[in-house]
């Protein structure tokens with residue numbers, strides 16, 4: 001079993017072909033057909049990423065006449081407890097409606113009522129920003145556009161290293177996880193769009209892949225960017241959601257906006273459509289006020305049918321079989337909710353690569369978009385809006401930059417990565433531990449030491465265990481083939497994310513965001529000292545970390 | 559391996575679309591030219607079942623999560 005080498009050239013390399021990466025590619029080819037674009041995707045772009053089987057809502061849409069960007073900013077600011085920058089979120093808000101229209105022109109289905117209005121749902125205590133979308137084929141629609149535009153796609157290829165010299169991107173290395181081909185891709189610029197750190201905490205079932213968010217994203221993007229010198233922020237925001245117990249899929253918005261309720265064991269209503277707050281549900285579960293259930297037996301037959309139609313057609317149609325297995329019927333039975341595992345995400349939470357409103361990172365020629373980047377709670381809308389913006393920035397960079405041939409540096413870095421990959425695959429070693437066993441232990445340690453209630457001793461203890469596991473990884477884990485090699489690499493990314501999260505959580509000496517960051521040794525929220533971002537950057541030698549506190553960016557007149 | 563997650567009927571034409579599209583790359587073609595779950599890394603998205611051109615594949619939820 002040997003790694004094969006190949007060298008390719010492109011103008012723009014996109015790592016990750018989810019919604020953000022696909023949007024970036026389509027927009028670049030549309031606006032600048034002369035540029036060569038290449039997508040490296042770990043799965044297959046037709047079905048990979050968080051949207052695998054479609055999606056039923058665009059969570060951020062500021063529709064003229066319904067809501068304003070200012071209202072949206074107020075809402076996000078409240079949800080982030082002030083830890084957000086003005087301009088990236090403002091840009092998201094003002095471009096969200098144009099994005100909806102673009103998707104509609106591509107054939108993405110947004111149902112309308114008899115008056116011709118979109119189905120707009122209020123899912124936050126203030127403001128109506130969530131628009132119903134009924135599109136099981138969202139990814140196939142984009143994949144077709146990518147095929148038609150003749151964009152190069154390297155499926156089953158995971159980005160393993162960004163090549164950066166003197167603060168400027170030169171390309172990246174990718175590994176085909178089926179045939180072991182290692183690709184050195186020289187590029188004028190790179191867009192990172194490879195999602196969140198979904199495989200972070202361990203789900204209640206103990207099943208490594210039973211996560212809420214797409215488990216193909218193991219924090220690859222956070223780690224690649226960190227190792228290359230990009231700034232990463234908000235890693236103390238260890239986010240848990242409340243979803244269907246054990247299956248870990250979302251349906252609260254769909255059921256509650258149609259009249260369902262969340263009740264406790266005594267039947268008391270905790271949340272309904274008039275106070276639809278996931279935060280309240282999560283807090284109740286964290287504070288042991290559960291079990292909590294979704295109640296639908298008071299709804300009309302028509303409403304139940306409407307709910308089932310959405311649930312069983314768009315996002316996770318397979319769930320119909322799950323409910324049959326459990327003999328649970330909507331409109332008759334209670335559905336138990338539970339906390340998800342903890343994740344780090346720039347789409348649902350605030351964690352990710354620091355970008356500005358043009359998708360720029362602090363590395364020249366490196367742009368980032370979607371869940372991998374921190375535009376707090378940008379969701380699917382953010383992936384699309386910032387995918388497009390990253391594409392525009394990439395075009396500008398290609399047209400205005402100068403790109404001297406830099407063969408030596410690239411080849412040196414490529415060779416180093418080749419020998420790194422080769423060393424992990426070396427079957428002559430005495431390693432015996434399966435990647436899954438190692439990952440289980442690491443994620444158990446994350447659950448035990450890195451999550452709320454947090455305190456200085458548990459975070460320090462967790463950090464020292466993470467450093468130990470880091471040392472052990474190359475000597476313990478056995479990768480018998482290229483697929484397993486990719487799993488060993490992913491464990492490395494989870495280790496990076498765990499280390500960054502522990503360091504950020506230790507740094508933030510206050511409690512904020514309820515049980516997302518509750519420090520038992522600093523129980524109060526301290527706006528005087530901590531209304532700030534915590535950014536991390538790799539130190540002199542990897543994995544050392546430098547910590548920076550950054551002021552919150554305010555808007556004009558704020 | 560965990561064949562209980564993926565059930566393939568005789569109508570399978572061995573096209574390999576399910577193997578190719580699986581977002582987590584956990585299916586493989588067996589020697590009988592039929593797909594099977596090689597790695598227990600399934601997200602239960604059901605894309606293999608939905609994309610099958612001859613509807614010969616069924617995805618089951620494992621005992622662990624129901």
Ligand SMILES: Cc1cc2nc3c(=O)[nH]c(=O)nc-3n(C[C@H](O)[C@H](O)[C@H](O)COP(=O)(O)OP(=O)(O)OC[C@H]3O[C@@H](n4cnc5c(N)ncnc54)[C@H](O)[C@@H]3O)c2cc1C
Nearest residue numbers: 016018019020042048049050059159195347370371379380
């Ligand atoms: C279950 C669920 C329901 C959701 N519901 C909604 C909703 O109703 N409304 C809403 O607005 N938002 C929703 N979201 C959020 C939304 O789906 C995401 O914010 C958005 O899809 C993120 O897009 P992305 O392109 O950044 O990441 P993804 O779509 O996850 O794409 C990342 C891609 O990168 C690939 N990848 C990972 N690592 C590598 C690597 N090393 N090299 C190459 N490729 C790599 C992955 O295979 C994947 O294809 C939901 C998310 C989930 C998980």
